[in-house]
Amino acid sequence: MDGTVILGGTGFLGPHAAALALARSRAAGSFARPLGPPVWAVGRNPDDTPRYGTPRDGVEWVQRDLEPEGAVEALLEELRPKRVLNCAAMARVAACEQDPERAARLNVGVAGEAARWCGARGARLVHVSTDLVFGATEPPRPAGFREEDPPAPVSVYGDTKARGEAAVLEACSAALVVRLPLLFGDSGGRGLGASDGLVAAVDRGERPRLFVDEWRTPLEVTQAARALVECLGRSDTGLLHVAGSARTTRHALGLVILEEYGLPPDEARACLEESRQAEVATGGPRPPDTSLDAARARRRLKSPLDDPRTALRRALGGMAEAPGEGA
Numbered sequence: 046m047d048g049t050v051i052l053g054g055t056g057f058l059g060p061h062a063a064a065l066a067l068a069r070s071r072a073a074g075s076f077a078r079p080l081g082p083p084v085w086a087v088g089r090n091p092d093d094t095p096r097y098g099t100p101r102d103g104v105e106w107v108q109r110d111l112e113p114e115g116a117v118e119a120l121l122e123e124l125r126p127k128r129v130l131n132c133a134a135m136a137r138v139a140a141c142e143q144d145p146e147r148a149a150r151l152n153v154g155v156a157g158e159a160a161r162w163c164g165a166r167g168a169r170l171v172h173v174s175t176d177l178v179f180g181a182t183e184p185p186r187p188a189g190f191r192e193e194d195p196p197a198p199v200s201v202y203g204d205t206k207a208r209g210e211a212a213v214l215e216a217c218s219a220a221l222v223v224r225l226p227l228l229f230g231d232s233g234g235r236g237l238g239a240s241d242g243l244v245a246a247v248d249r250g251e252r253p254r255l256f257v258d259e260w261r262t263p264l265e266v267t268q269a270a271r272a273l274v275e276c277l278g279r280s281d282t283g284l285l286h287v288a289g290s291a292r293t294t295r296h297a298l299g300l301v302i303l304e305e306y307g308l309p310p311d312e313a314r315a316c317l318e319e320s321r322q323a324e325v326a327t328g329g330p331r332p333p334d335t336s337l338d339a340a341r342a343r344r345r346l347k348s349p350l351d352d353p354r355t356a357l358r359r360a361l362g363g364m365a366e367a368p369g370e371g372a
């Protein structure tokens with residue numbers, strides 16, 4: 046058994062994790078195998094996925110539909126990886142509301158299958174979950190929800206992700222489940238995440254409505270990917286909250302994004318319309334506050350977990366660092 050599989054390697058988060066896992070792998074390369082242990086990135090659409098690695102990308106892209114029962118275990122048995130990062134999901138709230146059965150298959154079934162295989166074979170599993178497992182109640186502390194707080198989702202997405210977490214930890218007690226917050230950053234021109242779509246809309250002359258009463262602890266996508274790759278090389282188990290250091294509203298996040306992309310503060314403010322959750326139909330229930338307290342991750346990980354402005358300055362300035370030691 047060798048190498049790393051990124052399930053869901055073709056989405057918003059996955060390609061960043063694949064590039065960073067490959068960089069990490071290369072550090073263990075030899076003359077005979079310069080790229081080090083293989084990194085496979087799996088999804089249905091690898092040809093449409095941006096490559097964030099070197100021009101001669103060494104990630105091995107695998108085109109596979111994981112929805113049919115048994116598909117995940119068959120793939121893992123074929124590749125026999127030492128490490129598995131599960132980013133595969135039905136990750137859109139509205140899509141999950143429309144098709145709860147498919148949401149359950151991808152967010153619970155696929156996760157459970159990956160965990161069964163990793164548990165049986167002794168492979169390291171890091172499973173990605175979400176802050177939206179919370180939301181039916183206010184955070185019990187100003188810093189946000191901690192790992193020991195009980196999930197209380199308000200949407201099909203949150204409910205299936207919470208059930209996915211439980212399925213993973215039941216099938217593989219050595220797995221780590223990482224809950225991530227709202228992600229923003231580079232999606233390779235695909236308009237994914239909290240910033241690319243916003244910048245494109247403003248570019249088209251639109252005036253997006255952003256909530257002043259929706260609180261999150263957003264994280265830049267390469268920082269999320271870096272932390273996940275670091276976790277792959279560690280042996281922690283259970284739950285871990287990995288989030289940005291600032292609790293902020295969607296509207297405040299939008300302002301920071303536009304300012305860091307070059308607009309003066311007054312112009313950025315004029316580009317956005319302040320809005321409240323109750324005023325807009327968004328295709329699914331939206332919790333007011335799912336802030337995550339990431340104090341435990343900050344103590345354990347070397348990867349940075351910055352506030353949005355600092356993170357965007359690092360990302361846009363290309364201040365790349367190698368993933369933390371130990372991965």
Ligand SMILES: NC(=O)c1ccc[n+]([C@@H]2O[C@H](COP(=O)([O-])OP(=O)(O)OC[C@H]3O[C@@H](n4cnc5c(N)ncnc54)[C@H](OP(=O)(O)O)[C@@H]3O)[C@@H](O)[C@H]2O)c1
Nearest residue numbers: 053055056057058088089090110111112133134136175228
């Ligand atoms: N984005 C956020 O703000 C955010 C916040 C918190 C947590 N998360 C979590 O982070 C993880 C990644 O999210 P993301 O934003 O990267 O989601 P995404 O862009 O929707 O990517 C989902 C991934 O799952 C794959 N997938 C879906 N159905 C599949 C199928 N039938 N067969 C094979 N692959 C399939 C997709 O591949 P194809 O489309 O190529 O099939 C894609 O690679 C998810 O677990 C999500 O819950 C995301």
